[in-house]
Amino acid sequence: xxxRPGNQLFDAYFTARDMREVFCDQGRVQAMLxxxxxxxxxxxRVGLIPQAAVASIEAACKAEHxxxxxxGEAIATAGNSAIPLVKALGKQIAxxxxxxxxYVHLGATSQDVMDTGLxxxxxxxxxxxxxxxxxxxETLATQAKRYVVTPLAGRTWxxxxxxxxxxMKIAGWLGAVTRSRQRLLELKPRLLVLQFGGASGTLAAxxxxxxxxxxxxxxxLQLTLPEQPWHTQRDRLVxxxxxxxxxxxxxxxxxxxxxxxxQTEAGEVxxxxxxxxxxxxxxxxxxxxxGAAVLIGAATRVPGLLSTLFSAMPQEHERxxxxxxxEWETLPEICCLVxxxxxxxxxxxxxxxxxxxxxxxxxxxxxxxVLAEAVSIVLAQRVGRDTAHHLLEQCCKRAVAEQxxxxxxxxxxxxxxxxLSGAELDHLLDPxxxxxxxxxxxxxxxxxxxxxxx
Numbered sequence: 001x002x003x004r005p006g007n008q009l010f011d012a013y014f015t016a017r018d019m020r021e022v023f024c025d026q027g028r029v030q031a032m033l034x035x036x037x038x039x040x041x042x043x044x045r046v047g048l049i050p051q052a053a054v055a056s057i058e059a060a061c062k063a064e065h066x067x068x069x070x071x072g073e074a075i076a077t078a079g080n081s082a083i084p085l086v087k088a089l090g091k092q093i094a095x096x097x098x099x100x101x102x103y104v105h106l107g108a109t110s111q112d113v114m115d116t117g118l119x120x121x122x123x124x125x126x127x128x129x130x131x132x133x134x135x136x137x138e139t140l141a142t143q144a145k146r147y148v149v150t151p152l153a154g155r156t157w158x159x160x161x162x163x164x165x166x167x168m169k170i171a172g173w174l175g176a177v178t179r180s181r182q183r184l185l186e187l188k189p190r191l192l193v194l195q196f197g198g199a200s201g202t203l204a205a206x207x208x209x210x211x212x213x214x215x216x217x218x219x220x221l222q223l224t225l226p227e228q229p230w231h232t233q234r235d236r237l238v239x240x241x242x243x244x245x246x247x248x249x250x251x252x253x254x255x256x257x258x259x260x261x262x263q264t265e266a267g268e269v270x271x272x273x274x275x276x277x278x279x280x281x282x283x284x285x286x287x288x289x290x291g292a293a294v295l296i297g298a299a300t301r302v303p304g305l306l307s308t309l310f311s312a313m314p315q316e317h318e319r320x321x322x323x324x325x326x327e328w329e330t331l332p333e334i335c336c337l338v339x340x341x342x343x344x345x346x347x348x349x350x351x352x353x354x355x356x357x358x359x360x361x362x363x364x365x366x367x368x369x370v371l372a373e374a375v376s377i378v379l380a381q382r383v384g385r386d387t388a389h390h391l392l393e394q395c396c397k398r399a400v401a402e403q404x405x406x407x408x409x410x411x412x413x414x415x416x417x418x419x420l421s422g423a424e425l426d427h428l429l430d431p432x433x434x435x436x437x438x439x440x441x442x443x444x445x446x447x448x449x450x451x452x453x454x
Contacts, residue, residue, distance in 0.1 A: 014294060016132075019339035022124045023332040025068040031117035032085055033061035035221070039108055042216035046209050049103040056097035057104055065092050080325075082110035107198055107206040107213070111231050111319065115195035118331070119223065122240065123192055125335045126184065132342040133181050133247070134453065139349045140174040141446045143167075148442045151431045152268055152359040153370060155260075160370050163363060163431040166269070166354065168438040169257065171445035173349075176250035178449050183243045191240050194218040197229025200318045232315035234327070241331055244338045245306045251341045252299020255292035258348060262289045268359045272351025291344040298341040305334050363431050368406030372396050374434045375410065375425070382419045391415055 011020060021027055040057040043049045066088055074084030086105045094101040105113070148167035153160045196214050197203060203210035218225040230236060261269040271291050308330045312323040363370065372392050380388035395416070399409045407429050410416045420428070427433055 014297070014340040015336040016128070016339035016343045018128050019125060019336050022121050022128070023336060025072075026063045027121060028081070028117065029066060029068065029071070029085065030063040031120040032082060032113045033063060033089070034120055035108075035113050035116045036086070036089060036105060037061035038217055038220035039105070039213075040103065041220055042213050043103070043106060043209075045216050046212045048206070048209050048213065049106060050099075053097070053100035053103045056093050056100035059096070060089055060092040080110050080114060082113040086110075086113070107203060107210070108196065109198050111324070112196050112198070112229075114328075115231070116221065116223070118237075119192060119195065120221065121332070122237075122335070125339075126188070126191070126240075128339060129244075129247070129335070129342065130181065130184055132339070132346060133177055133184075136342060136346055136349065137174060137177045137181065137449045137453070139346065140170055140177060141449045143349060143352060144170040144174055144442045144446060147354065148439055149432070149435070150354070150356050150359065151363060151435060153363050153365075160363075160366055162370055162373055163434055165435055165438040165442075166359070167442045168435075170349075171442045173250070173254045173257075174445045174449055176253070178445070178452055180243065180247045180250060181452055183246070187239050187243060189224065190236050192223055193226040193230075193236065194221065194223045195229060195231070196225075197231055201229040201231055203229075231318060232320050232324075234309070234313050234315060234324075237327065237331055238309045238313060241306050241309045241334055244334050245302050248298045248302040248334075248338050248341055251295045251338075251345050254345060254349075255289075255295025255299070255341075258352075259289040259292040259296065262287075262292070266358075266362065268355055268362065270353040270355075271348050272353060291348040294344040295341050295348075298337040302334055302337055305330050305337075360431075367399060367404065368429050369396055369399065371429045371431065371434055372406060374428045375406075375416075375420070378424070378428060379416065379419060383415070 037058045040049065040054050044051045044054045066085070071081065071084050071088065074087075075081050078084050090101050090104050093104060144167045146167070147170060148165060150166040151163045152166055152169075154162050154164040194214065194217060196217060198205050198210075203214070206213055214225050258269060258271065260266065262271065270287070271289050273287065308326055312320075312326045312330075315323045372395075376388050376392040379392065382388075383391075391413070395409045395413055396406065398404075399406045402409070407425060410420075410425055411422065416425075
C-alpha cells in the first residue's frame with residue numbers, strides 16, 4: 001500500500017480540508033515563493049533589477065518545482081525554511097537564465113520571506129474562517145427564530161432554574177459568533193501587512209530605493225505597508241491567535257451545551273443522526289455527541305497553543321532566537337483546529353433535532369418548583385417580600401417532603417389562596433407565561449447578526 005508519511009488519521013475529524021491545504025507543505029512553500037516573485041516584480045518596476053529577469057524568476061516560483069522532503073532535511077541545518085528554499089530557487093532559475101539568478105531575493109532577509117508568506121496564508125485562512133462564521137451565524141439566526149418560544153428548563157449550577165427558551169439559548173451562541181466576526185473585521189488592517197526589513201530592519205541594502213520597493217511590493221501582494229518592520233514585534237499575530245482562541249472557546253460552549261442536552265437524563269436536543277455516526281464499538285444503543293466532542297476538544301487545546309504565542313512575544317532585539325521558531329507551527333495549528341470546530345458546528349447546528357415534548361416533561365420534573373419565583377414575585381406585591389419569600393420557601397419544602405406538585409400545596413395554603421385565585425396560580429405555574437424577555441433577546445441577537453451581514 002502506498003502511504004504518505006505523517007499524522008493524518010485525525011485530520012478529517014479535527015481540521016477542515018480547505019484549511020489543511022492552506023497550511024500544508026505546498027501551501028507554505030508557495031506563499032514564500034509568491035513573496036519572491038512579487039519582490040522581483042517590485043524591484044523591476046522601481047528599476048533596481050532588469051525587467052527581463054522577472055519572467056525567469058516568476059516561472060521558478062512554483063511550488064511543484066521543489067522537493068519538500070529535501071527542503072525539510074535542509075531546514076534542520078539551516079535553521080529556517082527560507083534559506084534552503086532561496087538556494088533551491090536560485091538553482092531552478094539558473095537552469096534557464098543564469099543572469100536572472102543574480103537578482104533573486106535581493107535586499108530581503110529570511111524572515112521577510114517567511115513572515116510575509118505566513119501573512120498570505122493567514123489571509124486565506126481568515127477568508128475561510130469568516131465564511132464559515134457567517135454561515136454559522138445565518139444558521140443560528142434561523143434556529144433561534146424557529147425556537148424562540150420553545151420553553152425548556154434554564155440550568156444554573158447544573159440544576160433546574162427558571163424556564164428559558166431554546167431560541168434564547170441559541171441566540172446566546174449567535175451573539176458570540178457575531179462578536180467574533182466583528183473582532184476579525186477590526187484586526188484585519190493590523191494583520192494583513194507586509195514584512196520587509198532586510199537584515200536588521202533598516203533595508204540598508206536597498207538604499208534610497210527601499211521605500212519605493214516596499215510600497216510596490218505591498219501593492220503587488222495586496223497587503224498594507226506597515227509603519228515599520230515587525231520582525232520581533234509579534235502582537236499582530238498574537239492578536240489574531242487570541243481572537244481564534246475566543247472563537248474556539250465560544251464554539252466549545254456551544255458544544256458543551258449540546259452535549260449536556262443530549263445526555264440520557266435530559267434528551268432534549270440532539271446532533272443530527274447519520275449512519276455510523278456517534279456509535280459505540282460495543283454498545284449498539286449509543287448515540288454519542290461526536291460533533292460536540294470536536295468543539296470541546298478544540299476549545300481545550302487552543303488555549304495551550306495560544307499560551308505559546310504569548311510566551312514567544314518578548315523577542316530579543318531585531319531577530320529572535322527560538323521564540324520566533326516556536327510560532328511556526330503554533331498559529332497554523334490553531335487555525336486548523338478552529339476550522340475543524342467550525343465545520344462540525346455547521347453540521348450540528350444545521351441539523352439540530354429537538355424534542356419539545358421532552359423539554360416540557362423535564363420542566364415538570366420538580367413538580368412546579370422551578371416556577372416558585374413567579375408566584376413569590378406576585379405574592380410579594382400583596383403581602384410583602386419577606387413574607388412571600390418565607391411562605392413560598394415553606395411550601396416548596398412541603399411539596400418535596402410530601403412528593404406533591406407545588407400547585408397542589410399552594411392550593412391548600414390559606415395564606416396563598418387568600419391572595420391568589422386558582423386561575424392565577426395556574427397561570428403563574430405555566431412555563432409559557434414566565435419567559436420574560438427571551439423573545440426580545442432573540443430579536444436583538446438576530447438583528448445584530450443581520451446588521452453585520454448587510
